[in-house]
Amino acid sequence: MAKYLKTYPEKCSACGTCMDVCSETFFKEKNPLKSAIKIEPKDGRVLMTVCDQTCRLCVDECPVQALTVNSAGVVLLNKNKCIGCLACVSVCPINAMMWFEGGQTPFKCIACGKCAEACPEQALEIVEEG
Amino acid sequence: MTQDLNKIKSGHKILKEWSYELKPVDKGYNMRTLYVNISDNTVAEKAVSEEMKMTFTGGKGFGMKLLWDGVKPETKWNDPENEICIATGPIGGNTNYPGSGKSLVVSLSPLTGIPIDSNVGGYFGPYLKFAGFDAMEIQGKADKDVIVYIDGDEGKVQIIEAPYEAVDSHVIGEQIIDLFAKNEEDKINISSVSAGTGSDHAWIGCLNFSMWDKRRQGVRFKQAGRGGIGTVFRNKRIKALVVRFSNLSGVSNNPADIATVQKTGLKLHKEIIALDDQQCRMRKVGTAHLSEIMNEYDLLPTLNYKYGSHKDAPKISSDVFYNEFLSKGKPDGCWYGCTMACAKVAEDFELKTGPYKGQKVLVDGPEYETIGGCGSNVGIFDARDILEINFYCDTYGLDTISFGTMTAFIMECWENGILDKEKTGGLDFTWGNSDSVLELLHQISRGEGFGKIAGKGIREMKNYFEKHFGADRKFMDDIGMEAKGLEYSEYVTKESLAMQGGYGLALKGPQHDEAWLIFMDMVQGLIPTFEDKAEALHYFPMFRTWFGLQGLCKLPWNDIEPADNAQTSEPAKVPEHVQNYVDLFNAITGQHIDKEELILQSERVYNFQRVFNIRMGKGLREHDSIPYRSVGPVTVEEYESRAERYDKQLKEKVGIDPSGMSSEEKVKVMREYREDQYEKLIDAVYERRGWTKNGVPKPEHLKKLGIAFDDVLDVVNKHL
Missing domain, CATH: 3.60.9.10 (Aldehyde ferredoxin oxidoreductase, N-terminal domain)
Known part of the structure; x- marks a missing residue:
């Protein structure tokens, strides 16, 4: 089972709605630094960075087992267990484990789908496979 | 249960x-x-x-x-x-x-x-x-x-x-x-x-x-x-x-500037993840990777430090431990957040001897020092045996380094007839006899037999063998790899004068955590003069002392290096990492030190410890002497095993033509030369460190460092 946020960069207009929705949902403020999805226009294209829930290197690396995979196949961080070492941030091959300076724990996409609902271009979609 | x-x-x-x-x-x-x-x-x-x-x-x-x-x-x-x-x-x-x-x-x-x-x-x-x-x-x-x-x-x-x-x-x-x-x-x-x-x-x-x-x-x-x-x-x-303690978090230290602590840490995490596989493979095999490097450079202690390499060394290389014994894909650190994660584990290791025979246990390691000490140095080239010795040393509460080095001494004494079965209570200490080595361990644990004598370490064994077995003291002093009473850790230092000093001058006794200068000195030739070596024997011991003041591990300093480290002005110091440490200290404590003050922090404690040694009766020049086995070839057999190297040195460094000389004569001349070099090195280092010729920190130096307390001066004044 794998549930994840699928991205369609070719449809994305880089409006940033998804980042606003995400940071508002989890941090109660509109702040792209606090969004679990990052949108960056680059060389005439759009780079969409978000966890695809598949490689799970962060789960293996976490020294306190604060990262686990739920029954839907989504990697979740238990903030109560996290000791803020940021090892997970460093092992993520696609830079999808997010962190902002001074934040005590990292954060990541949990495939909640709020951004996909709000995306005006249908560039995001929650997909469940397997 | x-x-x-x-x-x-x-x-x-x-x-x-x-x-x-x-x-x-x-x-x-x-x-x-x-x-x-x-x-x-x-x-x-x-x-x-x-x-x-x-x-x-x-x-x-x-x-x-x-x-x-x-x-x-x-x-x-x-x-x-x-x-x-x-x-x-x-x-x-x-x-x-x-x-x-x-x-x-x-x-x-x-x-x-x-x-x-x-x-x-x-x-x-x-x-x-x-x-x-x-x-x-x-x-x-x-x-x-x-x-x-x-x-x-x-x-x-x-x-x-x-x-x-x-x-x-x-x-x-x-x-x-x-x-x-x-x-x-x-x-x-x-x-x-x-x-x-x-x-x-x-x-x-x-x-x-x-x-x-x-x-x-x-x-x-x-x-x-x-x-x-x-x-x-x-x-x-x-x-x-x-x-x-159940409330650990990323801010348990209550640092002055958490963002800098995090950024500095994350930078090193990323460096390790990106580069470790190409550099030291600490995440995969830990310090075990050193055994093949040391063997290659003739530095792996073999048969009580007689030699630095052995044909069977590949049998105890890191790949053997990794492929046959160690857990894979589990980052095993010894504290949270260490992505270097070099603490390796052999799981379900079934013991073959001793009181726990048949049990399946976790073995921590092996570290390089254990492979060198309890492996090549005693002639054991079997990874499984090394792990069993490693396990029993740990659970019995015995230091694998001292145990390995003292067992190597025992084996060379056996080889030279100082020991025999009568004296060891039936144990045969032929090189590589792992059954006897394990039995020795079990005897130590039980406080029985030869184990009771051996467990007191090399210095006491020398006294005992001389007194009870009439053994040749001078020979034992030459081959017994201890200084100040502590057994050597596992590097052959014969070809690195700076490292001979690194061991001889180490405050606690010959342990490599204070200075490891072999590559700089022997391989890269970066510190050719006595002054260069003395500077290295000032800077590196001070810098490394700092880890011990902070609760830090030395390994992430230079067992991982930034990709551009070789292009910096002083690659051996790993300048970017030194700056990381300065930043980290300031971010946690709110102080404002620089890299010079970092060295001063160490110098205070280092000199205090030297005075402490003097106070306890063992901190003067005479106590910084080292066994000749760590300086050069003690025996003809050793000389002849590396004859080409030594003959060349006699010609080029000593200025003597070795042709026509017997090996005995060559050993003697080489010894006079090398022992003299060691004394000159000591002179240079003492001077650089602000110590007298007798190795006593000078009062004005102690004042400069801010540790000229009355009880400290009382100690040094007696020796001026």
């Missing part, structure tokens, strides 16, 4: 309970230490003054200061006033920068009679700090076995009579978890310090610092190996120290 636990608990008697006020750490410091006396069951806290903090910084610095105040010049290791001090440092316990979980243990050593400091991973030091204390000081000697328990959640310290717990670490480590953890989740919050039955009888005892391994559902350990602190621990009749 429950029945066992009930029995163990039934023996517990609380001899003392003491409460203290819980306070958060402030910028890396608690500004108090814990004093426990197990003779009269006193428990108290001592304030850390601003002067103590600025003079001794923390970690080993605090340990040395507390020990100095606790002992007298005539104190022996087994006197009640000897102490065991455990401290991390201001940086210790942060979860962001790799290698931040070290504890520094300080005591008067049974082997040397002077202060020993030994650094160790595991959770105890950081938990002790977050429980409220910058250091813990244990003095006295209990009548019966005790446990000292520090509850950092409740603010409570107990001294508990503990008659029924095991002594061997892999057993008591598990018992402690079952006794003190409230539930499964709580196990991770408990850490213990224990020794083993070997520590009851030998002088090479070590301490095991525990960590609960949640993935494997078992206890793992790291060892404070050097200098016999486990022996002191058991002589005090301590079975275990236990600490609980």
